[in-house]
Amino acid sequence: MRRIASTSRIFEPIVASSSRRIPRVAAALPTFNPVPSAAARRATSYARAYSTHSTAPPADLGPIPSISAENTxxxxxxxxxxxxxxxxxAxxxxxxxxxxxxxxxxxxxxxxxxxxxxxxxPWSNRVSSLTAENIEWLESIDAWQGIALDRSRAVDDIIVWANPDTNATPMLHFPGSDRPLARMTENINTQRALLRRLERAPEGVVTVREGARVAEMRYGEGNGWVGLRIGDEWVRGSxxxxADGPNSPVRTFxxxxxxxxxxNAHGLVATLEHRPDPVWPNHTAFQRFLPTGPIAFLPLAEDASTMVWSTTPPLAAALKRLEPAALTMAINAGFTLPEQxxxxxQEALLAADLMNAxxxxDGLKGILAALPDAQPTDAPLPPVITGVQPSSVASFPLRLTHADAYTAHRVALVGDAAHTTHPLAGQGLNAGLADARxxxxxxxxxxxxxxxxxxxxALAPYPRERYLPNHAMLAAVDKLNTVFGxxxxxxxxxxxxxxxxxxxxxxLKAFFMANAGSSASRAPRTGAAREFGRAHASDPLPGVAAGLPAALADAAxxxxxxxxxxxxxxxxxAEGLRNALRRGADALEKK
Amino acid sequence: MSSCRTARAATRLASTALRPRPALLATRTSRLATPSSTRRHSTQQQTTLNTINQDEIDHFSRLSQHWWDETGEFALLHRMNPERVEYLRQKVAMDPHAEPEWTFADRSNDKRRDEARGSGRWLEGKRCLDVGCGGGLLAETLARLGGDVVAIDASAHNIAIARTHASCDPLLPFVDEHGAGPSTPASIPGRLEYRHTSAEALHAAGEKFDVVCSMEVLEHVDQPGEFLKCLGDMVKPGGHLAMSTISRTPLAQLLTITMAEDILRFVTPGTHHYHKYVRPEELRRFVAKEMGGHAVWEANEDASDIRVGEVGETRGIIYDPLGGRWRLWPGVEGTWAKGMGELCNYMYHAKKRA
Known part of the structure; x- marks a missing residue:
């Protein structure tokens, strides 16, 4: 009666978890024995029993040793x-x-x-666009000052187009204002700035432990805390x-x-090299929607940009295996060639890849030369790239995931652990930062x-504020992908x-910009910026339009x-009608 | 103030809010109705549970295992807790009487100083009493804020649940029934101690506190007048008395009894009794007339007690079902809008003169 029985669960955080391994064995058995023997059936049932057992606490799970105050x-x-x-x-x-x-x-x-x-x-291939709102927030928590600004490229314009028909290039252009729409920033740059912010915090507030893999997680006595085993040592927290990524062990726990x-797509990323353009500085992001998915050109510097090409997994694999010169050609083609x-x-690439050759x-050049001469397109094109950094080429599968809940007893999820999205709107990390805020x-x-x-x-306000905006963002990105594909x-x-x-x-465009170029919800303005109402003369007047009134004003x-x-x-x-009537009258008169 | 008016007020309070149910008259509690008998028996544990209603003790003992189920019987109470502590923060941590004197030399630090006052462990070094702690919802938060907390309840079951729960949290400076603890490191200030006793017994023992809280208790005791006097006496000079309770209005009947108990079953039927509810003005007048008035208690900084014969501030607290949280009702004292907020649940606060 005095002590509530502790409920305990075990998990293995790394890729090969037992619950995943066991079903595979069970599934493999029938292929070895087309007619399963009794022994095989026993083995299968054993495997099943074991796999269900592995989610329940095994009997040999010892009690959590007492944990010191330093580790609490x-x-x-x-x-x-x-x-x-x-x-x-934050x-x-x-x-x-x-x-x-x-x-x-x-x-x-x-x-x-x-x-x-x-x-x-060299540029890292893990680059994210940080929206103006999130940058403002990072400034307000004193983290932005640690950013290497010359490695963070302002994006002033965004150009989006899809042209199934070479004669028409319906295009969306988000023009810049006095502040950049977003900044392309390497994740490592952001991480370093944040780490430096942590190092400036008072002693003893944050302890950072590296190389600390959580081997086991269990609720403590009376669910009053969560114990985490790191190697042989236990720590605990209330x-x-x-924040452990798409395959979050904490979420599983x-x-x-x-x-x-x-x-059904992989994102192929690479760092592109090109010549600096004397007329158009490289501050424009381009995104072309192809039937297989979008290809995006995102500026990093005058002579370097990064690319995300979302395409079918076989094509992504084939592109990845190309030699750099051929990949350069293929990427240029991806931005310029008509879809047919x-x-x-792409078929030639896939066929060659299938033959493992x-x-x-030169082969690609031959294929491109054999294509019918493309008519000049009126699409605004990114700079012609001259090379690809071979080490930067990588691909990753794309998924839409949303956790059913962001919180549970003594657990909260942020960032990719809570949601993953298609990279076409560059919202993944931005939503994660908004979660953190x-x-x-x-x-x-x-x-x-x-x-x-x-x-x-205590945690309830967090999902209340973040779940629906994140969900709307995920859904909108999903629909965009469908509509453009x-x-x-x-x-x-x-x-x-x-x-x-x-x-x-x-x-309407402003509305889309607010959702495409910026985070789902607005970060509060910093005190410094609020002091005299506005930081810049061109900023919107504070207090005049926000929330419902703003929406109503926009609607009006x-x-x-x-x-x-x-x-x-x-x-x-009316003019056309009048003309037609006049012409008709003239015709009648002539008769 | 004439003694006649005082007596009349007391009678009114007693006749309206304090009238015990006829069924309870036969119990021990009704026999200890007069203040003199309270004092006489106060040294004995058994007879000092005088303003406490035995039925209420039984009722909450039956529910005691649900105290810490954040989605169950006491979910609304769990959600109310942050907001009532916020009220306490505004009154205790941001207390205008305790504001450091403004100096021209220090003028640029105003904002930072204000921020510092209401942040961190703002109850550190303050001795707090939580009367009717139940499962310890409020007591734990006070201890986490650095307070030296004594939490009492008349139900042994509640105290047992509260102790068990607190002992499971390694970061609470919990002291068990044998006086052992706290086992938290010295860097965590505060102290949390649960006692199975009554406010009257504590009062008789001469204990004094900086902050005396009694949340959602006034509507469960038999003689709120005696109970209040007892709480008021235990407040140190310069200390605070904070309470929350329910007003006796048709709206309160509708929301807290008809809806919450009988229809929606958020709360077990029988938890609340309409005739035990106390109206905000009755409370303010009682403190003014029976508990020393402004000679003992500070006038409110915002002059909200500008009307004669009332002490302390009441503030409505309402549940916002869309936001899933409670909200303190704003408004200026004496206006119709402020009164609307106090039609159901409300907070009460008074500060004793130093």
Whole structure:
């Protein structure tokens, strides 16, 4: 009666978990014995029994040894990626947290490359676009000052197009204002800035442990804490935050399910080299939607950019195996060739790859030369690339995943552990940063009123604020992918018209920009910026339009614009009708 | 203030809010109705449980294992806790009477100083009493904020649950029934101690506290007047008395009894009794007339007790079902809008003169 029985669960965080291994054995058995013998059936049932058993606590699971006060933390963050580091930095920027809370950050690998990154050398292929809102937030938590700015490229314009028909290039152009729409920043740059922010925090607030793989996680006595075994040592925390990526072991531990689907696509990334353009500085991001998925050109420097080419897994594999010169050619073709020519090139690539003889540069040149002469397209094209950094070529599968819940008893999820998305809108990390911001302020509020930070009630505002915006973002990106990937006459027409309408209608475009170029929710302005109302004269007036009033004002403006368009269209129609009548009358008169 | 008016007020309070149910008259509690008998028996544990209703003790003992189920019987109470501690923070940590004197030399630090006052462990060094702690929902938060907390409850079951729960949290400075602890490192201030006793017994033992809280208890005791006097006496000079309770209005009947108990079953039927509810103005007038008035208690900084014969501040606290949280009701004292917020649940606070 005095002691509540402890519920315990075990998990293995690394790829080869027992629950995954066992079913594979069971599934493999029938192929060896087409008619399963009794022994095989026994083996199968044994395997099943074992696999179900592995989720229940085995009998030999010993009690958790007593854990010292030094190893007792309030908050344990698992994962030293951008989301985990951002969360830790956000937490230490809150005074109450700084004064009262002990935080442990566990990273399975080493943070040495991050710490010692010298903002020189080749570009990393893990690059994210950071939206203006998130940059403002990073400034407000004193993290942005650690960014190597010459390795973070401002994106002033975004150009998006899809041209199934070479004669028409419906295009969407998001023009820049006085501040960049986003900044292309290497993840390692962001991570280093955040790590430096943590190192500036007062002694003893955040402990960072590297090479600390969590081997086991269990609820402690009375569910009053969560114990984590690192090697032979146990640590515990009132709250465990999973910032541990798409295959989050913390999510598994908390028995939070996910839903979503795999896009039948891989993202191929590479660092591109090109000549600096004397006329157009490299501050424009380009994205072309192909039937197989979007190909994006994202600026890094005057003479370097990065690419994300989302395409079918076989094609991504084939591209990856090309020699650099051939890949350069293929990428240039990906941005410039009409879709039907591109299809011919892709088939040739796939066929050669299937024969295990990837096309050489000369072979590809021959194929491209044999294509019918392409008509000059009116699409705005990115610079012609001259080379690819071979070591930067990599690919990864694309998935839409959303956790059913962001919190459980003593557990919270942020970033990729909670959601993964298609990279076409560059929202993955931005949503993760917004998660970190909201979770940190939720925990700060909980702490200032003495709540148990692991309690469901204390954590409730976090999913309340983040779940729906994230869900809307995931869904919107998913729909965009479908709409832009579809190739049939009706969709082509609808998409083309839609793009042109959006491009012409200012308020509608502003709405899309707010959702495409920026994070789903707005970070609060910093105190410094709020001091005199606005930081810059061109900033929107504070307090004038926000929330519902802003939405209403936008709606009113949209109605006005629509009315103007309708009036103009009506004028044209009326004029046409009048002309037709006059002509008819003339014709009658002539008779 | 004439003694006549004082007596009348007391009678009114007693006749409206404190009237015990006829069925309870036969129990021991009703026999200990007069203050004199309270004092006389206060040294004996058994007879000092005087303002406590035995039925209520039994009721909450039956529910005691649900205290820490954040989605169960006490879910609404769990959600209310942050907001009532926030109220306490505004009153105790941000107390305008305790504000450091403003100096011209220090003018640039205003913002930082304000931030520092209401942050961190703002109860550090303060002796707090939680009367009717139940499972320890409030007591644990006070201890986490650095308070030296004594939490009492009349139900032994509740105390047992509270002790068990606190002992499972390694970061709580918990002291067990044998006085052992706290086992937390010295860097974590505070102290949390649960006692199975009554406010009257504690009062008789001469204990004094910086902060006396009694959340959602007033509507469960038999003689709220005696109970209040006892709490008021235990507040140190310069200390705070904070309470939350439910007003006796048709809206409260509808929300807390008809809806929450009978229809939606958020709360076990029988938890609340309409006739035991206390109205905010009754509470303020009682403190003014029976507990020393403004001679003992500070006038409110915002002059919200500007009307004569009332002490302390009441503030509505309402549940926002869309936000899933409770909210403190804003408004200026004496206005219709502020009164609307206090039609159901409300907070009460008064500060004793130093």
């Amino acid at each position: 933390y309030d908050i344990v963050i698992i994962g030293g990626g951008p989301a985990g580091l951002a969360l830790a930095s 937490l230490v920027s809150h005074k109450t947290i700084r004064d009262t809370t002990r935080i442990l950050l566990l990273e399975g690998g080493s943070l040495k490359p991050v710490r010692e990154w010298d903002d020189q050398g 709250l465990v935050i999973g 908390a028995k939070i399910d996910t839903f979503g689907h795999a896009y 020519d591109l299809a011919i090139m 990837p096309l050489s540069a 909201v979770l940190a302020s939720t925990l700060d509020k909980a702490r200032s009123v003495g709540s148990d930070v692991g309690g469901i009630t 579809a190739r049939n006459p009706f969709m082509n027409w609808a998409r083309g018209t839609g793009l042109e309408v959006i491009n012409e209608l200012g308020p 403006e949209a109605v006005q614009v629509a009315r103007q368009v309708a009036t103009a269209a009506g004028g044209v129609l």
